[in-house]
Amino acid sequence: MRLHALSVTAFGPFGGTVDVDFDHLGADGLFLLHGPTGAGKTSVLDAIAFALYGVLPGSRRESRRLLSDHAAPGVVPCVELDATLGGRRLTIVRQPEFLRPKRRGVGTTKQNAKATLTWHDGRGENLTRIDEIALEVERLLGMRVDQFFQVVLLPQGDFARFLRARNEERGALLEQLFDTDRFRDIETWFQDQRRASAERLAGRSESVDRLAAQVATAAGVDLFTGTDVVEWGTDLLDGAREQARARTEHLRTARAEHAVSRETARFAHRRREARERGAAAAARLAVLADGDAERAEQIAELDRARRALPVRDRAVTLDQHRQRAAVAAATMRRREQAAAETDAAVLVGTLSWPPRPADAEVLDAAVHRWSGERAVLDSVAGDESDRRTAVADRERALARVRSLETDLRAVRVRLDAVPAERARLDADHRVAVAARAGLPGLEARHQGAEDAARAHVEWARESERLAAAVTTAERARTRYDDLRTEWLDLRERRLEGMSAELAAGLEDGAPCGVCGATEHPAPASPTAGRVSKDDENRAGQRVSAAEVERTTADAAVQRCRQRVDELATRCADRTAAELAAELDEATTALAEARRAADRLTAIDTALAALDEETAGLRVRADAITAELGVTRGRTEALETRIAEATARITAAVGTTSTVAERRAALDAAIAAAVAWRDARRDADSADQAVTRLETDLAECAREHGFTEVTDALAAVRDRARCTVLENAVLDAEKQRSAAAAVLAEPEVAEAMAGDVVDTAAVDAEEIRLRGLLDEAIASAGDADSRLRMLEDLVAQLWAAADRLGPAHLEHAELEQLAEVVAGKGANARRMSLRSYVLAARLEDVATAASVRFRLMSQGRFEFVHSDDVGPRGTRGGLGLDVRDDYTGVVRSAGTLSGGEAFCASLALALGLADVVAAEAGGITLDTMFIDEGFGSLDSGSLDAVMGVLDELRSGGRTVGIVSHVDEIRDRVPSRLEVIRERHGSTLRVHAGV
Template identity: 25%
Template sequence: MRPLRLDLEGFGAFARHASVDFSDVELFAITGPTGSGKTTLLDAMTFALYGETPRMGRKGLKALLHPGTKKAWVQLVFRLGDEVWRVTRVIAGKTEARLERQLGAEWQLSSASEKVKTLNAAVERLLGLDYDAFTRAILLPQGRFDAFLKGDSRERRELLFSLYGLAGLAELRERAVARLGELRERLAAAQQRAEVYRDASEAAVEAAREELRGLREERGRLAGEIERLEKEVRRLDELAELWQEKARLQARRQALAAETGRMTEVEGWLERARAAEKALPEVLRLEEARARLAKQERELEKLESAYRAISTKWEKHNEAFDEGELEDLRGRVATLPLLEAKARTLAVLGGAEGPGPAAAYDERAYREAEERLRALRERQRAAAEAERLRKRRDELARRREELAGELRQKKAALENLTAEGKRAADEVEKLRARYEEEQKRASVAAYRHLLEPGKPCPLCLQEVGRLPEGTEVGPLARLEEALRAKQAELQELRGQWSETSGEAKGIERQIAELEKQLALLEGDLKRLEAGAPVEVEELAELEQRLAAMRRGLAQEVAGQTGGQEPGAYARALRERLARLEKQAREGERLRRQAEEASVALRAARERRQALAEALAPLEESVAALLQQLGFASAAEVAPARRSPEELAQLEAQLARWREERGYVEKRLEEVGRLLEDKPRIEPAELEQKKAQLTGLGQRRAELESRLGAAEERLERLERDLQRRREAEKEAAELVQKVGVWEQLAEDLKGHKFPDYLLERLQLDMLARASELLFTLSQHRYRFRLTDGVYHVEDLWTGAVRPAKTLSGGETFLASLSLALSLSEHLSRGRLGALFLDEGFGTLDAEALELAAEVLEALPTQGRMVGVVTHVPELAQRMPARLVVEKAPQGSQVRWET
C-alpha cells in the first residue's frame, strides 16, 4: 500500500481544507511547531483506512473535530499493485464512509460502502493488515514506537505471520487433506467408470462395423430402383397435369370473351375523365380570376373609407396646433444649459452666504484667488506638521541611544559565553578521552578470567604473556557521570549563546530600523521648514473677494429665472416643449398616414382595372377549349372527373383483362404443341405406379431404421471404449497424485514447517536490523533472538540482555532499526510506505547525525518513508519537507525541497 494523496477538512488542527500530494516523494520529513498538526496527518490516514486513531481509538472520534467546526472529513487515495483506491470518511453526528476504485477517469463505488463495518473489513482484506499490524509495520505512532521491540512474543509472532503471509500455512494442511479426499473420490469414480464400460472391446466394435457395411450396400441397391420408378411417376404426372391445364384454359377464354362489352364501357369512362383533367386547369384559372376581381373590389371599398377617415383627423389637428409657440419654446430651452451651468457652479462654490457687496463673477479670477487661498492654508498646516515631526525625531534619537547601550551589554555577554563554551568543550574532550581509555581497559579486563599465562588467547589465538591488570567499575561509572554532566553544561552554554546571539541580532535590526526612520524624518523636516511664513491679512482679503463674486453669480441666476428655483424653471420649460413637440409629431404622423392611404387607394384602383381587362380574353379561351373537348359548359367538367384511386382502379382492371386474355391465348397454343401426339393418361395406371413407389419407400424406411440402429450401436461401442480407456488413464494418473498429496499432508502436520519459515524470515530481518543498530549505536549493540524474545548484545561488555533494559534513547535507536529493517524486508511485497512519529528529540547530537545518515542512505526503491520531527537539523537533511504551519484560522501544509 502506497499513499498518493490525502485531503482533510475540519479534522484536528485543520479547520480549512488541506491537501497533501505524496505521488512524487519517497524520503521526506513532516515538520512544524508543537501543536501544529504533524501527528494529525498520520491520524487522518489511519482514520481514513480503519475508522480509528492511535490516540483516540474508535470512541473518541468527536474529539478529532476542530473546535470551530461541526463536521470533519478525510479522504485518502492509495495504490495497491496496479489498482488505485479512494476511501472517504465523514464525522458529523455519526461516521459515514465510502470506498471507491478508479476505472479510467471514473470512480466506481464499492458495494462494501453500504455499512461502515463491511467497509472496514473490505479495507483490511485489501491491505492484508488489520489495525494493530498497520500501526506496527507502516505507521509507528507516538507512544507506541517501541511496541514491536518490547511487545509480547506471541503477538509479534502473529503479526509477522500476517505480514509475511504465513498465516495461510495453517490452512494449507486442511486444504491438502481436502484435496487428498477429493482425489481419492475421483480415483474411486474413475475405477467405477472403467468397470461400467468393461463390455466395450475391439472385437465388439469390429463386428458392429461389418454389420453396418452390409446394410449400407443393401441401401444402395434399393436407392437405384426407387430412383428409376420416381422418374416414371414424374413423367406420367406431368402429362396428366398438362391435359387438366388445357381444359382450365379453354373455360377461362370463354369467360373473358363474355366481359368484352363491359370493358368497352370502362374504356369510354377513362377517355372522358382524361378530357376533364385537361380542361380542369383552365376552368380553375378562370374561376380564380373572377374571385380575384371580386376581392379587389371589396378591398377598394375599404381603402376609400379609410382615406376619408384619416383626412378628417388631419384637418382637425392642424386647426388646433400653434407652430409659432413651438419655435419660441425651442429658443428659450436652448439657453437652459448655460443657466444650469451657472447654477451648478454656484452650488459647487457654496452659494452666496451672508450679506455684503456683490461683484461680477469671473471664473478665471475666481480660480486663481481660490488656488492662492488653498496654498496659504497648506503652508499653515505644514508649519504645524513640522513641529510634530521635531518632537518625534527627539523621541527616536533617545530610543536609539537606549538600544545601543543594550547591544553593548549583549556583545559583552556573548564574549563571556564564548570563552566559557571553549573551556567546557576542552573539558568534554579530555573527559571523553579518559573515558574511552578506561572503557578499553575495562573491556579487556572483562576477559581476564578466560586468560592463562602461556596458553593461547581464545580471541586472537596468540600466547598470553602476562595477565592484564584488573579494573574497578566505580571509576568508569564516575567518569561516565562526569562526562554526561559536562556535556549537559556545554549544551546549556550553547543554548544560552544562541539565545543571546539572537537577541543581539534583534537589537541590531531595531537600531537599523530607527536609523531609517530618523533619515526620513530629517528629509521631511527640511522640506516643511523651506516654506515662507503666512500673511494673515492676505488670507482675509482673499476670502472676502471670493464671497463677493459668489453673491454676484447668485443675482445673475435669479434674474434669468424670475426668482424661481433654476431646476424647477428648467423642468417646466422642457415639459411644455415636450408636449408641443409630441403634438407636432402626431400631426406629422397623421399627414404621412393620409399620404400613404392616398397612394394605396390609387394602386387599388389600378389593380382592379388590370384584373377586369385580363378576364375577358380568358373567358373566350376557356369556352373554345370546352367545345374542343366535347363539353357543353364548364359545369360538365367536374362530374366527368374521377379520383386518382378510381382512375387507377379502372385502368388496372382494363389492363388485367387485356393481359389475361393475351396470356390465355398464348398458353393454349403452347399446351397444344406439348400434347401433340400424346395420349391421355388413365388414372388407374398412374395410381398403380405410385403404389409401387410407396412400397419401395416403406422398405427403404425400414432399412434406414435398421441402419440407424447399427450406426448408433457402433457409435455407442466406440464411445464406451474411449471412455473406458480415459477412465483407466485417469485412474493411473490419480494414483500418482494421491501419493504426492498424501506425502504433502503428512509433511504439513503440526507447526514445524510454518515455524521454520518464520524463524528463517525473522533471522533475515534481524540481520539487517543488527547492521542498522550497530551503526546507530556507534558499534556497540547487535540484535539476538532467543526463544522468540528480542535481546541485544553489548559488544563493549560482551553481555546479552533483554531489549526492555535499554535506555530511552537506546530503545528509540533499536526500535528505529527494527522498523527500517522490517519495512525494507516487506517493501518487496505489500508495504509501500513507512511513517515514524517520535523519538528523534531524545537523541544527542552524534546519535541524531547517525540516524540522519541511515535514513538518507535508506534504499527506498519506490517506497515512501516519512519522518515526523520537530528537530530542525534532521528535517533539513531530508530531500523534501512537508511543513505544517499553525494559524488561528486553522493549520495548513506546504511542500518544501
Template identity: 30%
Template sequence: MRPLKLTLSAFGPYAGEQLFDFRLLEDRNLFLISGDIGAGKTTIFDAICCALYGETSGGERTVEEMRSHHADPDTRTEITLEFEIQGELYRACFSPRQSIPKKRGEGYTEQTVQSALYKIDFVDQPGEQALLVSESISKTRPEIEALIGFNVHQFRQVVMLAQGKFRELLNANSAEREEILKTLVDTEFLSRFERKLKTLETELKQSVVNLEAQIKGLLKSENVEHADQLLPQIEEIKRQRLDAERQIDDAERLRGKAEAELNEATALKDLFAQQRQLLLSRQALVEQKDRIEALAAALQRHGEAEKLWPDYRLYEEADKALKSADEALAEARHEHEARQRIAIEATEQLTTLEQEKPAQEQRKRELQSLRQTHAALASLAGDRQKQHQANTSLQTAQQALSQAETKLQEQRSALEKSETELETLGSCDAALLQTRHHLEKKQEQLKQIQRIENKQRELENATKKLRALQRQLETRQQEVDSSAGALQQLEQARMQDIASHLAAQLQQGQPCAVCGSHDHPLPATPPAHIPADEQLEAARQNLQAAEKQLSEIRQDFDHQRRELDRIAGVLDELKTVGAESEISRDDCQADIDLLKRQAHELTLQAEQKQLLKNRQGQLKTAIKNDEDALTGLRTRLGECQSQVSTLAGQIQSQLERIPELYRDKADLNPEIAALERQIQQFDRRLDEASRAHHAAQQRFNTAQGVLNGAQKQRLQASADFESKQRLITGLIEQSPFADIAALKSSKLTEQEVRSQTEQVEHYREETRRIESRLDELATQLTGKANPDLAPLQDAYRQAQTHKNDCLERRIRLDEQHRVLDKLINKIAKEQQALEAATQEYEQASHLSRIANGSGHQGSKLSFSRYLLGRLLDEILQSASSRLYIMSEGRYRLIRKLDQANKRSAFGLDIELTDAYTGQKRSVSTFSGGEGFLASLSLALGLSEVVRSNAGGIQLDTLFIDEGFGSLNDEALEQAINVLTMLSGDGRLVGVISHVNELKERIDAQLVVSKTANGSSAEFVL
C-alpha cells in the first residue's frame, strides 16, 4: 500500500482544506516532516489511519476530538485518501460523527459516521469509480482489512511507528510483550484449545473419582471389599433353591388331596341346603293360592267386558257429542243477539252524519279563501322586511362614507409627520456598525490577554511537575542500576560455583565437558560466597520492580515533557498574535465599557429609525386602501337609495289587493289550522261510521249462519244418542253384568292385564318346578347324612399355608441371586469404565500440562507463548541485522530462553549480546541513545516480519514519528544509513524530527506551519 494523495477538511489544526500530494516526491522515497510543536505533523498519520480504519494512529484520541477548533461551523470534517495497491487505485473517504448547521432554520443537526471505499481509474482526472462499501465504518473496515491485509493494530505497528509507542516492545516485560504480540498474531484459537484441554482434564478426573466412589459404594452395600467375595454367596443360594423346589412339590400333593375331600363334602352339603330351601318355597306358594285364584277370576270378567266394550265406546261417544252440540247452540244464540244490537247502533250513527254534509262543503270554501289571503300577507311582510333592511343599509353606508373621509385625512397628516421625524435621525446605522466593529476587536484583544495569562500559569505548573518527575527519574534510574549490579554479581557468583564443580571433576588428559580441551591450565575455583536460589529470585524481583517503576516514571516524564512543549508552543503563538497591540488589561476593559454604552445608544436610535420606516410604509398602504374603499362606499350609497324607492311602490300595490279585515294581521295560520281540523275531523268520523256499519252488518250475517248450523247439529246428535242408548241397554241385559257401571268396573287396563296374567302363570310354573326338584333331591339324598366342613377346611388351609411358605422362600432366594448377579455385572461394567476413563484422563492431563506450560520439568511455556516466541525470534533476527549496523558491529538482540523463576511464565524476554565483552545482558542496560537505536531496530524488524507474514501483501510505506534527538553524531549517521537502505528498496519512508542534521541530510521535506487561524503544509523539494 502506497499513499498517493491525502485531503483533509477541518481536521486537527487544519481549519480549511489541506492537500498532501505524495506524488510530488517522485523518486524521493525518504522525506522529512518538520514543523513547530503542535503544528499538526502527527495529524497526518492520524488522518491516514482515520480514512482507512476510523481510528487515530496512536489510539489515544477519538476521531470526534480531532475536529479543528479553527474551522468554520459550516465546514464539515472529512478525510479522503487515495492510494495504490499492486497497480490498482482506491479512494477511502471518512467523516466522523459531528454537529452541522441545519439546511433550514437555525440550530444544528447530528451527522452520523460516514465511510466509503471506491475503486477508481484516475487520481485527479474524472473517471469511473466503483463503490465497494458505503455506510458505517463497521462495514467498511472489513473490506479495508481484506484489501490491505492488516487490522488497525497491525497497521499501526507495521506502517506507522507512533511517537512514544515503538519503545514499548523493547522495554516491556515478558507478560506485557505477550499482549503486544497478540495484537499482531491471532493466538486466541490456541488459548481456546488450552482452556478446552484444561476443562477436559478436570471433567475426566472428576469422572474417575465418581466411578471409584460408585464401585466402593456397591461393594460396601454387601460388606465386602472385592467382587470375588460374592461368588460363594451365589453358590449357597443355588443349593438352597433346589431344596426349596422339593419342598414345594411335596406341599402341592398334600394341598391337592385336602382340596378334593373338601370339594366333595361341600357339594353334598349344598344338596341338603337346596332341599331345605325348596320346602320353604313350597309352603310360601300354598299361602298365595287364594290371591292367585282371585286374579284368575278378574281376568275372566275382563274377557267378558272386552266383548261388549266396542258398543259401549260408541254409546259413550254419542253422549259426548250431544253435550257438545248443546253447548255450541247456546253460544251461537248469545253471539247472534249481540251482533244484532251492534248493527242497529251503526246504522243510526251513519244516518246522522249523512245529514251534516252541506255544512262540510261550506267549510271547505272558507278554507280556500283564507289560504289566498294568507299568501298575500306573507308577500307583504317580506317586502316590508326588505324595506327596513334597505333603510338600515342606507344609513350604514352614509356613516361609513363619513368615517372613511375622516380617517383618510388623519392618515395623510400622520405620513407627513413621520417623514419629518425620519430626516432628523440621519445616518445612525453606519455609526452603529463602526462602533460594534471596534467593540469586537477590543473583546477579542481582552480574550487574547486572558489566554496568555492562563497559558503562563499552565506553563509554570507544568515546569514544576516536570522538574519533580526529573528528580524521580534520576532516583529510579539509580535504583535500577544498583539492582542490576547486585543481580549481576549474584549470577556471576552462581556461574563461578557451577564452573568450580565442573572443574573438580576434570582429569588431566580427559576432555572438558564444556570446551572439549584436554589441557586444564586454569581450573575454576569456588567463590567466597555462594548465593542461594532465594537470593537470586529476590534480586530478579527487585530488578523487575525497579524497572517497572522506572518505565512508569519515564512514561510520565515523556508525557509531561510533551505537554510542556505543547503549552510553550501555544503560548508562543498567543504572544506572536498579541504582540502587535500591547495594552493593559484595565485599559482594554475601560475601552470595552465605553464602546458598549455608545453601541447601546446607537442601537436605540437605529431601532427608532427602523420603526419609523415600517410605519411610513404601513401608512402609504393604508391610504391607498382607504381611497379605494371610499370609491366603493359612494357607489353602494346610490344603490341603497334606488332600492328603498322601488320597495315603497311594491308595498302600496299589495295593500290594495288584501281585504281590510286582514291587513293588520301578521299571520292567518291559526284560523287556517282550526278550519282544517274541523274538516278533517268530520271526514274521519264519516269514514269510520261507514266502515263500522259495513263491518257490523257482515258480522251479524255471519252470526245468523252459525246459529242455523248449531240448531241442525243439535238435532243430529240427539237422534244418534237415542239409537246407541237402546243398543247398549239390550246387550247388557243379555250379559252377566247388572248394568253399565258393572261393565265399566270389570274392564282392566293393559298394564293390569299383563301384570295379573304374569303373576298367575309364574305361580303355576314355580309350583311345577319346586315339586319336580324335590322329587330329584329325595332320590339323591336317600341314605346320606349332612356332613361337617370345619375339620376339612382346617386341613386344606394348613396345606395351602405350607405351600405358600415354600414358594415365598424360593422367591426370596431368586431375588437374592438376581441382586448379587446384577451387582457383579454392574461392578464389572463400572471397572471397565474406570479403566477407560483413567486412560483418557492420563492422556488429557498430559496434553493439558504440555499445552498450558506446566508439564515439562515445571516450565511455564504454553502453546500460544511458544508460537509468539517463534515470531519474536524472527523479529529479533531482522532487528539485529539493523542494530548491528547502527552499533558498528557491537549489539545483537536475542530471546532469553532460560527460566529464572520456575513459578513465573517465560519465553518472551529479550536480552542483548555485547560483542565487546562477549556476554549477554538485559536490554535495560542500554544507554539513552543505544536504547533509541535498539527500539528503532526492533520496530523496523517488527514491521518487516509482519509484512512478510501477511500473505504476500506488499507495503510500500513506513512512517516514523520520533525525534532522533538522543543520538550522537555516529549513531545518527548509522540511523540515517538504515533509513536510506529502507527507502532504497522502493519503500516510502517518512520521518518526523527536529534534528538539524536530518534537515541537512534529507532534502525532501514536508514543512508544517501553524498560525492563530490554523495550520498549513507544503512539500519543499
C-alpha cells in the first residue's frame, strides 16, 4: 500500500480544503506530522482511515459528527484519497453523513453518506456502493479494519497499554488482529459435543431408572436397590413365568368341572320345560271343547252376512238414485220459479206433470221467437255504442279547449314581463364587467397593504431582537476588554518573572540557554504570585474565545440593524393603525369586486337563458292558437254525430228503455226457458230410474234366500264383525292343531310319563362352579399380563443397560478432551486452543519486536514470551516479559522507565505490524504512520529510535511520524505542519533539503 495524495474538505478541525502530496512529502522516506496539541494531527490519520474504510480508528469510531464546526454553511464534507492498493492505483472519494440546512424553511435535514471508487487503469467497473467499496479495499489490502489501524496507523498509547496489559486484555487485542474464529469454533464445537453427550448419557441413565421402576411396578415389588439391575429383572421374570404356569393349570381343571355341571343343568331344564309344555297343551284342548256350540253359531251368522252383501249393494244404489230424483225435482221447481220472473212467465201453469211431448215444443217455440227479436236489437246496438263514444270525445275536446285557453293566457303574461327582466340583467352585466376589469389594481393594492402590515409586524419583532443583540454585543465587548486586560497583565507579570522560569530549567553542568555558562551561582528564585506559561496560555485562550464571541455578537447586531432598516422602508413610516385600516379597506374592496366579477358568468348564462325562453314562448303561443282552432272544430262535428245516433235508437226501442236493457231482458227469458226445459227432462229420467231399481232389489233378495228385502238387510254385518267371526273360528282350529302337535312330540310324551324334575339343586351347583371358573380366569389373565409386560420391560432393560456402559466411557473421554481444549482439566498450562494459537502469534511478535528493541536499547533489552499460568489459575500463554542483558534477569515490562517503555512499545508495534502483514499474505506496506509520544526519550534513545525508523524506510517505504517534539523537527527535514487558526486548522508542507 502506498499513499499518493490526500484532499480533505470541511472534515474535523479543517473548515476549508487542505491537500497533502505524499509523493512529494515522503520523497526521502521519512516525514514528520507536527503541530500544537488539538490542532488536528490525528485528524489527518482519521481522514486516511475514513477514506479507506469509512470509519475512524479507536474510540472515535462511533462518532457520526464529522462535519467541521468551522465550515461555511452549505459546504459538503469530503475526503479524497489517491493511493495504490494491491498493485492497482485508485481514487476513493467519501462524504460522511452530516446535517445540512433545509433549502426551504428553518432547521436541518440529514444528508446520507456517499462514496465512489475510481480505477486509474480503467480496468473493471467503478464502484458507488459503500459496502462494495469497503469489501474491495479489504480485499486489496488483505487486512480487516482493526488490523489496518494497528499495522499502518500505529495508535498513540495503545501499545504501551498492550505492553503492561494482563493476559486477558492482551488476548482481546490479539484476537482483533489475528483470525482465531476457526479455533473458537473448535472450542465451541467441543463444548457443544460434551453438552450433547452429557444430555444423551443422562437420558440413557434416566431411561434405565425409569425401566427399573416400571419393572418393579409390573412385578409388584419394591424399587431396585442393588448393584446388578439386569440380574434383578431376570429373577423377577423367572418368578412370573412359574406363577403363570401354575395358574394356567388351575384354570384348566376349573373349566372341566364347570363343563360337566353345566351339561347336567341343561338336561334337567329341558325335561322340566317339556313336561310344562305338555300340561299346557292338554289344558288348551279342554278349553276348546267347551266352546264348540258358540263357534257353530258364529259360523251360521257369518254365512247369512256373506249372502246378504249383494242385496245390501242394490239397496245402496236405490237410495242414491232416490236422492238424485229428489235433487232433480227441486232443481226443476227452482228453474220454473226463475222463468216466472222473465218474459217466460206466460208459459208457467200451461205445462203438465208428468211431462208430455208437446210441452218441450212449446218452450222451444218461445225461445225461437225471442231470439228473432234479439237479432233486431243487434242492428241498433252499434249506434248506441257510437253515441257513448262521441259523448266522451266531446267532453274531452271541451276540456282541452279550456286548458289551451288557460295556457295561452299564461304565455302572453310571461311575454309581457320579459322586457323589464332583460333591462335588469343588462345593468348587472355592465357592473360585473367593470368589476372584473378593476380586479388587478385592487389585488395589487391589497398585496401592497398586506406586505406593509406584515413588514410592520416583523419590524417590531426585529427591533426587539436588535435591542437584545446590542445588549449582548455590549456585554461581549466588555468581557473581551476585561479578559484582554487580564491577559496583558499576566503576560507582563510572566515577563517580569522570566528569569525564575529559565532558572527552573537549569541543571548543574548543563549550559545555560541564555549565556551558555555551565555554572549557575545565583539562579533567580520564583516570587509569590508567579505566572507560568500555562497560566498565560489559558488566559490567551479565554481572550481568543471572547474575541470570537464579540465578533459574532457585532455581526448579529449588524444583521439585525440591516433587517430593521429594510422593514422600515417597506412600512413607509406609517403607523400600525394606518396600515391596518388600509389593509381592511383594500380587503373589503377586493372582496366586493371579486363577488361582482364572479357573477359575470351567471349573468351571461341568465341572459342567454332569457333569450332562449322568449323564443320558446313565442313558438308556444303560435302552437296553442293553432291547436285551439282545430279542437273547437272537432267539438262541433261530435255534436252532430250524437244527434243522429239518438234519432235511430229512439226509432228502434222507444224512449222507455235502452237497447241494452231490452237485450238483457230477452237473454234472461231465453236462458230461463232453456234451463226449465232441461230440468223437467232430468227430473223425469230420475223418476223412471228409481222405479226400475225397486223391482231389481226385490228380485235380488229372493235369489239369495231371503223372503223380504228387510230380512236380507237385517242379516248384513259390517266388515269388522265379519273379521272378528272369521278370526275366532280360524284361531280355534289353529290352537287345537298346535296342542295336538305338542302332545305328539316324543320328548313331551316321555316327560309326561316320568316324574317331576327339581332344577334348583343343579342350578346352585352350576353357579358355584362358574364362580370358581371366573376366579381362575382372572387369576390366569393377571399372571399372563404381568408375564408379557415383564418380558417386554426386562428386554428393554437389558438393551438400555448394554448401551449405558460404552456411553459412560465415550462421555468421559470426550469430557477430558473438551477440558484440555478449553484450558482446564489435564491442561497444566491452563491454555485453551485459541490461547495456544494466540501464544504462537505473540511469540512471533516478540521475536520480531526483539530485533528492533535491541537496536533501540543498544543491545540491552529483548522480549521474552511466557506461557506460564496466570495468577489464581487464569489462562496462560500470553505473558510478555523483558530480559535485561546487563543483569541477565527476566523482569516484568512494568519495571521499564518512561523512555525504555516507549522504545519497547514502538518495537512491539513494529513487530506486530510485521507479523500481521505476513499473516495477511506478505503484503508490502509502503506507507505507515507512527502516532506515539517521543517526548519521553533522551537524545541517545532518540538516536537509536531514529535509526530504527531510518531502517524502516529502506526499500522505498514511507514512514510518517506524528509528534510535537522539537528535537525530532530538527532531525526530520520533510514536515507536514498542522496550523491551528481561529476559523479552522490548515496544513503547511516543509519539503526536505
